[in-house]
Amino acid sequence: MHMGKVVNNLLQLNQIHKVFNEGTPDEKTALHEIDLHLKPGDFMTVIGSNGAGKSTLMNMISGKLVPDMGEVLVDGKDVTLVKEHKRSRLIGRVFQDPMAGTAPAMTIEENLAIAYARTAARGFRKGVSRKRRDFFQSHLEMLHLGLENRLSAKVGLLSGGERQALSLLMATFTEPKILLLDEHTAALDPARAELITSLTKEIVEKYKLTTLMVTHNMQQALDLGNRLIMMDKGQIIFETNEEEKKDLTVEKLLEEFQKIRGEKMNSDKAILI
Amino acid sequence: MPTAIFGSIEAGAIYALMALGVYLSFRILDFPDLTVDGSFVTGASVAAVMIVGGYNPFLATMTALLAGFAAGCLTGLLHTKGKINALLSGILMMIALYSINLRIMGKSNVPLLSEETSITKLTAFWQGLGVDQAIESLFGALGMSFVPKTWGILLLMLVLAFAVKVLIDLFLKTDIGLAIRATGDNETMIRSFSADTDLLKIAGLGISNALVAFSGALVAQYNGFSDVGMGIGMIIIGLASVIIGEAIFGAKTIVRATLAVIGGAILYRVIVTLALRVEFLETGDMKLITAVIVIGALILPKLFQQQKEKQRKRRRLAEAKKMNAYGKSGEQFAAIKSDS
Numbered sequence: 001m002h003m004g005k006v007v008n009n010l011l012q013l014n015q016i017h018k019v020f021n022e023g024t025p026d027e028k029t030a031l032h033e034i035d036l037h038l039k040p041g042d043f044m045t046v047i048g049s050n051g052a053g054k055s056t057l058m059n060m061i062s063g064k065l066v067p068d069m070g071e072v073l074v075d076g077k078d079v080t081l082v083k084e085h086k087r088s089r090l091i092g093r094v095f096q097d098p099m100a101g102t103a104p105a106m107t108i109e110e111n112l113a114i115a116y117a118r119t120a121a122r123g124f125r126k127g128v129s130r131k132r133r134d135f136f137q138s139h140l141e142m143l144h145l146g147l148e149n150r151l152s153a154k155v156g157l158l159s160g161g162e163r164q165a166l167s168l169l170m171a172t173f174t175e176p177k178i179l180l181l182d183e184h185t186a187a188l189d190p191a192r193a194e195l196i197t198s199l200t201k202e203i204v205e206k207y208k209l210t211t212l213m214v215t216h217n218m219q220q221a222l223d224l225g226n227r228l229i230m231m232d233k234g235q236i237i238f239e240t241n242e243e244e245k246k247d248l249t250v251e252k253l254l255e256e257f258q259k260i261r262g263e264k265m266n267s268d269k270a271i272l273i
Numbered sequence: 274m275p276t277a278i279f280g281s282i283e284a285g286a287i288y289a290l291m292a293l294g295v296y297l298s299f300r301i302l303d304f305p306d307l308t309v310d311g312s313f314v315t316g317a318s319v320a321a322v323m324i325v326g327g328y329n330p331f332l333a334t335m336t337a338l339l340a341g342f343a344a345g346c347l348t349g350l351l352h353t354k355g356k357i358n359a360l361l362s363g364i365l366m367m368i369a370l371y372s373i374n375l376r377i378m379g380k381s382n383v384p385l386l387s388e389e390t391s392i393t394k395l396t397a398f399w400q401g402l403g404v405d406q407a408i409e410s411l412f413g414a415l416g417m418s419f420v421p422k423t424w425g426i427l428l429l430m431l432v433l434a435f436a437v438k439v440l441i442d443l444f445l446k447t448d449i450g451l452a453i454r455a456t457g458d459n460e461t462m463i464r465s466f467s468a469d470t471d472l473l474k475i476a477g478l479g480i481s482n483a484l485v486a487f488s489g490a491l492v493a494q495y496n497g498f499s500d501v502g503m504g505i506g507m508i509i510i511g512l513a514s515v516i517i518g519e520a521i522f523g524a525k526t527i528v529r530a531t532l533a534v535i536g537g538a539i540l541y542r543v544i545v546t547l548a549l550r551v552e553f554l555e556t557g558d559m560k561l562i563t564a565v566i567v568i569g570a571l572i573l574p575k576l577f578q579q580q581k582e583k584q585r586k587r588r589r590l591a592e593a594k595k596m597n598a599y600g601k602s603g604e605q606f607a608a609i610k611s612d613s
Contacts, residue, residue, distance in 0.1 A: 117452070
């Protein structure tokens, strides 16, 4: 009945609206009727100053927050009211804090087993079987950190960079429908951040993951992904497609922001460049 | 004296089940669960009332275990769904259970001395095997005069404690077990990996209190009565067992930690028995002794650590001084060396 084949959106946000502390003097519109569509394989970077609504947007998709209005669709299914833990079967997530994505008192292989078991209901199967261990080992090699030889080391003993690399692997190796990266390099030193950025690129390309990445680093936002949006005060104020993004520079982005908002990016400017 | 210590090891093996339960809530779930004071008695009362009512004592013990599971789940529900602070939800359940336990028993004390219990049944079964005589003759040959009534309860209870320990070890390595451990370790993380942390906490507290009630039921049958006050301070005894065990036997892996908890539970009973032998201490001082033991077990390792650090610093300082002296008189040393 349709004319031609329509590519379905893997992630679709329709008119998402969220107000915090409604009816009090602290009332704040965190998201203002946001529309967002990601096609399979899209890698979108999200930039914007503090309080622009980036984190709220992520929490809407992961299910940590429920919108006041609007709907969230993953792979065509309405998940607006689906609880966070159920939704996380479809959605992988890496947090800003390198400590947040792994369990420190448990071993590397146990952490990977937890991530591996995310796709279905958990049962009484042995978490780290021999077969799974081989699987974990081959994936850890991809990180080039030698972690494949330290399977039974407690994760709490790893450095921040190693933990974030492990978090990234754990969030992705079950090939989730959507990957959310929440400023996942912001808390690392420049060398480690560089490593995680290149690993991100490698892994996302390998699994062709549909990805949404929030970042404070404009250069990173330009280097990674095929689409870019800029947020401010709960709205998407600027969006580029694949072609436009290739010619974009940090200077042009800042110019764009000033043109739209008619004001200078003040304190954030220093952070953003 | 040997008889008293033998008795304390026997009791320790039974209390080890309770300590394993406390280990699950306190260490694995990171949940200081005070329900224990109530659920221990719930186990004892359910078992006692059923035994007096003529039920099979093993069935009574299993029912007690289920009652403990229910009590633990309720605490979990209060905490996760009612969003009540962890400590407070445990205390609330503890207080509520006090009345419930009185209701179950109908009075404050149910004697079991004239009843056939799991313990008397097991003793009879053991004595039928004739192992006691064999051990006795062995001891006689070695010239030892110590003869307990039976070895059966000690050995069977140790086997039971170890069986439960192994089951816990295996369970904590399954997919569900790993998720429960992660819930106590990093809740944000495990929720982002599709685990329902509320459900895991409820189940974990249920299992923990099932073990506590199991232990309570056996202790009632071992002591020959169930009393509404027998659970007071039980959580502290459980913590003492966990902390002493971990301090002495180590807790590097789960397998090691659960073994340490059993060792700690037995050791705790032995320490209390020995302490009560001191002339100026009375039975009523037991809770005070327990508190002192726990405080000691919590503070001493830290003091040792500080002491070690100080020594290390002092040694390094002394070494640095020596090196300085060495550097100044370096030429002399060189001269001597070249001479030789």
